[in-house]
Amino acid sequence: MKLAKLLNDAGNPCVGRVSDSSVEVIDLSAGNFTCLSALLAAPDVLAAAEALPATGEQFSIQDARLLPPIDQQEVWAAGVTYKRSQTARMEESEAAASCYDRVxxxxxxxxxxxxxxxRVRGHGDALRIREDSAWNVPEPELTLVLSPKLKIVGFTIGNDMSSRDIEGDNPLYLPQAKMYDQCCGLGPWITLTASMPAKEDIEIDLKITRDGKIVFDQATRATEMARTFEDLLSWLGRDNSFPAGAFLLTGTGIVPNSDFTLAPRDQVNISISGIGTLSNSIVQG
Incomplete structure (x- = not known):
């Protein structure tokens, strides 16, 4: 099952069950849920979502006004979990190369x-490249959807936008390279854990279009990760709590070569098996 956050006919946020071609709005209040994150915190999310009645509102996927599938959760990310990411980070800065190699x-x-x-945007929204950066890339990442108890209840697509020149100048600038308005894409919806394919069958694909032409096209697989989901969660949860739940981007195995940078009006499309495609345009300034 896939769950989306969207606007209903009255323009209010709601939650829907996603089928192949449409989104059926469900009545959260029938299960005493106040929002999507409350539903995701249920002991059995799938059973709870299946039991909720439909409101009668239904939208085609094309016409649905999708929102990022987040309420008040924090968004965290893991870095250098793929060999390609390690190589790219070492290319950014000779001074920081040993740090990325060791981690x-x-x-x-x-x-x-x-x-x-x-700071999060959803499917169809614009993501931002920093005004003070000249080398920017998207980072397509399989993203874990976590309950307050750090149970993996679903998966979504994440775009961990990154300013490579800022981070490469000094690794202490990582927060500025990674965290700013419109720095993260999530969506288009959440696929519950039971509906996801096995890890070995998950492909992650990135396509970037500029002026109607594909200027970057590459894919990887989740099995290329050097760490397990459980390992990442065990570290995320150390001396840490998440009352509303969290999202964890699990790292990227696709990084464009050093001669590539995003430009305003680029279109970034990230497709992941079992979830769908997250599409975002790019703005700057």
Missing amino acids: YNSPRPEIFFKATPH
Whole structure:
């Protein structure tokens, strides 16, 4: 089952069950749920979602006004979990190369805070490249949807926008390279855990279009990750709590070469098996 957050006919946020061609709005109040994150915190999310009655409103996927599937959860991210990411980070900065080399092989992963909800955008929205950066890339990432108890209840697509020149100048600038308005894409919806394919069958594909032409096209697989989901969660949860739940972007295995940078009006499309496609345009300034 897939769950989307969207606007209903009255322009109010609501939650819907996604089929192949449409989104059926469901009545959260019938289960005493106040929002999507409350439903995701249920002991059995699938059973709870299946039991909720439909409101009668239904939209085609094309016409649905989708919102990012987040309420008040925090968004975190893991870095250097793929070999390609390690290589790219070492290319950014000779001074920081040893740091990225060591973290790839270290028992402790790189985990950092990515975004608050107001910095997140959904399917069809614009993501931002920083005005003070000249080297920017999207980072397509399989994203874990976590309950307050850090149980994996679903998966979505994440775009961890990154300013490579800022981070490469000094690794201490990572927060500025990663965290700013419109720095993170999530969506288009959440696929509950039971409906996801096995990890070995999950492909992650990135296509970037500029002036109607594809200027970047590459894919990888979730099995290329050097760490397990459980390992990342065990570190995220150390001395940490998440009352509203969280999203964890699990790292990227696709990084464009050093001669590529995003430009305003580019279109970024990230497709992941079992979920769908997250599409965002790019703005700057």
